Amino acid sequence: MGIHWYPGHMYKATKAMIELLPQVDIIIELIDARIPYSSSNPVIAKIAKEKACIRIINKADLADPKITALWRKNINDTKCIKTLSCDLGTKEQIPQIMNLCCSLSVNKIGQPTVVLVVGIPNVGKSTLINALAGRRVASTGDEPAVTKGQQRVNLRNGIMLIDTPGILWGKVENESSSFRLAATGAIKNTVMTYEEVAIFAARYLLDNYPKYLKRRFIFSDMPLTESDLLDHIGIKRGCLGAGGRIDRERAATIFINELRSGAIGKISLETPELIDQESLHLKPSLTEITGALGVK
Numbered sequence: 001m002g003i004h005w006y007p008g009h010m011y012k013a014t015k016a017m018i019e020l021l022p023q024v025d026i027i028i029e030l031i032d033a034r035i036p037y038s039s040s041n042p043v044i045a046k047i048a049k050e051k052a053c054i055r056i057i058n059k060a061d062l063a064d065p066k067i068t069a070l071w072r073k074n075i076n077d078t079k080c081i082k083t084l085s086c087d088l089g090t091k092e093q094i095p096q097i098m099n100l101c102c103s104l105s106v107n108k109i110g111q112p113t114v115v116l117v118v119g120i121p122n123v124g125k126s127t128l129i130n131a132l133a134g135r136r137v138a139s140t141g142d143e144p145a146v147t148k149g150q151q152r153v154n155l156r157n158g159i160m161l162i163d164t165p166g167i168l169w170g171k172v173e174n175e176s177s178s179f180r181l182a183a184t185g186a187i188k189n190t191v192m193t194y195e196e197v198a199i200f201a202a203r204y205l206l207d208n209y210p211k212y213l214k215r216r217f218i219f220s221d222m223p224l225t226e227s228d229l230l231d232h233i234g235i236k237r238g239c240l241g242a243g244g245r246i247d248r249e250r251a252a253t254i255f256i257n258e259l260r261s262g263a264i265g266k267i268s269l270e271t272p273e274l275i276d277q278e279s280l281h282l283k284p285s286l287t288e289i290t291g292a293l294g295v296k
């Protein structure tokens with residue numbers, strides 16, 4: 001059972017994006033390097049098939065480089081789709097992205113090449129627009145749903161960029177994907193409690209990154225369970241309520257914020273192998289969503 005997170009504004013934003021498609025020449029889709037599968041919107045995958053597409057695995061600076069390398073091998077380029085991993089903090093890959101846009105651009109006399117920038121909330125779409133424009137033209141912020149509507153930016157080289165609000169899809173079938181989206185900050189903090197998300201992330205980190213936890217939170221004995229880990233963080237960070245009881249929600253908030261910021265380490269929350277295993281238990285439910293939006 002997946003979460004249902006599809007507020008009206010996201011449905012409208014998806015519909016507006018689809019309506020714009022006939023004018024679009026190139027799609028840039030940003031996915032999150034920490035969760036390349038869970039941050040890939042199946043609706044975008046479906047519509048992107050018709051267009052030249054640049055797929056950017058963003059926030060690579062926060063992800064485990066070994067796992068990103070595995071994903072790079074796993075996500076194949078096709079004739080129309082070029083993939084590159086990126087850290088927009090450094091802007092190093094901006095010339096390469098611009099060159100790709102220029103090489104894929106179509107010759108339309110007197111009209112700009114239209115590049116639509118899409119992806120889940122908080123993945124870095126507006127940051128990319130600003131970097132490509134070379135100035136701050138779009139609002140950015142470390143929370144989902146900062147961009148509320150489409151915004152057009154004309155560059156001097158004949159390219160028009162369109163920033164879009166972050167979108168998720170109607171039903172995130174894989175329940176683990178919902179937790180991963182929440183853990184990385186793509187889903188508003190009001191949809192799930194910090195504690196729920198922290199319990200999920202704690203288990204993954206205890207199994208896959210115990211050394212990072214030890215280094216960050218300094219344990220003499222490694223906690224065995226997710227609850228023990230949160231209690232330990234609560235004690236270490238002084239999250240105590242009435243009667244000296246550990247305030248789990250506060251401990252969970254600290255843990256999630258440090259995970260999101262990269263303070264615990266470069267961490268990926270899914271691998272291709274794990275997703276293969278999880279996918280065996282899922283049935284596709286895309287038709288329902290894309291049908292409702294008018295995508296055939």
Ligand SMILES: Nc1nc2c(ncn2[C@@H]2O[C@H](COP(=O)(O)OP(=O)(O)OP(=O)(O)O)[C@@H](O)[C@H]2O)c(=O)[nH]1
Pocket residue numbers: 058059060061062086087088089119120121122123124125126127128139140141142143144145146147148164165166167
């Ligand atoms: N560490 C890191 N942070 C990044 C990177 N790219 C963007 N960010 C940060 O991620 C946060 C979200 O960036 P935005 O550009 O606002 O994201 P968005 O996709 O436009 O978000 P919405 O408009 O809310 O959908 C900001 O705090 C950015 O500074 C990156 O490559 N690495």
Ligand SMILES: [Mg+2]
Pocket residue numbers: 125126127139140146147163164165166
């Ligand atoms: Mg934005």
